[in-house]
Structure formats: C-alpha cells, structure tokens
Amino acid sequence: MKDIKHHLTDQLLMGYAAGTLPEAFSLVVATHVSLCDECRARLAEYEAVGGEIMMDAGAAPMAEDALASTMALIANANPAPKQETRSTGIFPTPLRDYVGGDKDAVRWRSVGGGVKQMILSTEGEATVRLLHIPAGSAVPDHGHNGTELTLVLQGAFADHTDHFGVGDVEVANEDLDHTPVAAEGEDCICLAATDAPLKFNSFLPRIAQKFVKI
Amino acid sequence: MFVQSETQIQDGPVPVDHYGQGQNHNVRTKRKPSRVPNTDTSQRIAWIEEIFAIRDKQDQAAFARLFAHFAPRIKGFLIRSGAADDMAEECAQEVLATVWRKAALFDPSRASAATWIFTIARNRQIDMIRRARRPEPEDLPWGPDAEPDQEDVIALSQETEKLGEAIAALPEKQRELIERAYFGDLSHSEIAEQTGLPLGTIKSRIRLALDRLRHSMR
C-alpha cells in the first residue's frame, strides 16, 4: 500500500457511511478508500454505527404480503452481477466507472496555462473534475466558499500547508486560500470536488483571465 | 457451528470498563430501560447462520426469520430518513431480496449482519429514493472465498454488540445527533460545529468501542 499521509476527515467518512454526501464527494471518498486501508477500516466503523442506528431506529410494520412479494422479487431477479475486477491503472475502479476507462480515456479540455480538466457527470450540489497540471505549474490562487477535496492520483502538489503525493487527499474549507503547485517531475493528475457551485462557476473564467494576462 | 458463543453471551449489565464511564453505568441502565435490552451476541450469530443457510441451501425458513427482524427496521429507518410509507415498504423488500442474492458475498469477519444489511439498505435508498448513483470503493483483492475464522466472527459480533450498547448508553441529546446524522437530517455544518457534538462524542465516548471493533475486524 502506498504511503498516504493525508486522510479523509471523520465528517466525510461518517457522511459517506450514512449515504448523505453529495455524489461528487462520494466519488472522492470511494476513490481514496480504494487506495487507503486506514480509511477503509475507519469507514467500516462508521458503517457499523449505521447498522446499530438502523437496528434501533424503531420498526415500521411491513405489508401483510411483504414476505411473499419479496420471494417473488427473488424468483424474478437476475443473478447478482459479477464483482468488478481490481483496477490495474492509476484510477481505482469507482473513478474508472465515471471516466469510462483509465488515464488514457480522459477527454481533457484545456483551461489555459497548460492546465486541463474533465468535469465528471454527477447529480446534486457538488461538482467533481479531474485536473491535469503540468509538473512545476501552479493552479491560480483561489479561495473556497464551501469544502474542496483534492485527491492526488499521479505526481504530487504542494501548497503552503503541506506536500500531497499519490493517494493523499487535501480537505480545504473557507479558511484556506491556497496556490497549489504541481511538483517537478511527473505531471500531476488529481480528482477535485467542491460543494460551492457558484464559486466554481466563476472559477474557470478567472483562471482563463489570469492566464491571458500572463 | 459457533457453539462456543453460548459461553460468551453477556446477559444483564455490561462491565463498566467497556466505554470508560465508571460509576455512571448504573444510572444509565436505569435511565433508559427501553433501550437496554440490546441485541446480544447469540442473536447476532444466529443472523450470520441464517445468511449462510440462505447462501448454502436457499433456506426459506431462515430467510423468513431474517426478514421478520430486519425488514420492519429497514422500513422504519427509511421512514425516519424521510421516505414515504409505500416507498419505504418497496425499498425494504428490495433490500431483503438483495440480501438473498448477495448472501455469498457476506463476510462476517469483516462486517456484522446488521452492518452489512445497513450498507445494502443505504445503497438501495440512494438508488431508489434519492435516485442518485453511489460510487463504491474497489473490493479488496482477498475476497470472501475462504470460510472466515470462527473466532474472528464471534469477536466481531461481540464488539458490534458493545458498540450498540455504547450508542444506546449515550445521553439522549448526543444519541439523537448521531441518529440525525444517519437519517440525513443533519447539515454538514451542524456536523462540523463543535456544539453539534456527534463527532466529538464518537471520538471520546464511542471511541473505545470503535477501537475494539476495528481491532476485531483485522
């Protein structure tokens, strides 16, 4: 297992266990957990909490024919789908499913300054995209209205808080104003989700503007 | 199978050191009598055997017992999470049908029956009620092919039982906050706020129960 230093917060793991996170955040959580045994174990704890909460939430009587209806569902169902195979590329399976393949299947779009992105299709308030940042380049300074999760899949980046390598996830909130810089060497590919759509909408034009000025 | 669990069942008050509450323990058990009869380890082992009977023999009687216990609780959970009655009914039936179909994937050394069924219910809820997609982590390379070690299974059942007790033993307000977090009834800012406490609570009072649970999952 890779040497991961930056993990998911309790809030995120609990929210993912409860099923209450927006889909974009769930994708980052599922992708990190695929890479990180520690967060997988912590997630299992929060799922166990969920099981106990469900057991104790109070029973609601089922319809009279519920068991018979369920047996009919079972009789009519297709066999359970085969378990997915383990990914061999740099994208763990949950991310592969959204991209439609690994790194070479990404349909990148330039946003200027050598930075490329692909927005992944998700429901809900939050959005998630893949970012490709050339080694040594900066993503322009930006603040956050909400929470931004950034998971490194290739290469590394650093901001004034720390260094983030493959598997590391940075959880940034309103308080953090940062300029992530991709490390020298390999280009940096990361998965970034944010729950502040308004800020996000203005983010791209601002990037473009800044690069035009440079 | 699992006969030795009989000797390990704990009836009555739990030892105080399970959640480090010391002398408060008696106060707690008297305060909430309705919550105290928690699901004991023998019951938890029985559910595992029922799932295995479904897996191995398509045992409809075992399924009926599992159904009688879990379906109304899943339905109750979904209703408290905001689902309409008929949707909760349909979803609970789908969850139990999934339990049947996926019985071969159940690994009781990694998740208790209640935990596993909760994850199925949660995914069904997202799919049927919220109509969203649920990205799931990649499976671990070692699948549930080998029969799990009985000692691990019993240890996990016991630790899950203690976790259930620790949650039930929380002061009303704190337990309510954790419940609301799982019912989708709590905003993330509420969760994050210090006054919201569910995470602070988990870190201190439930932490020990979770640590022991995690240990037994390894």
Ligand SMILES: [Zn+2]
């Ligand atoms: Zn982690």
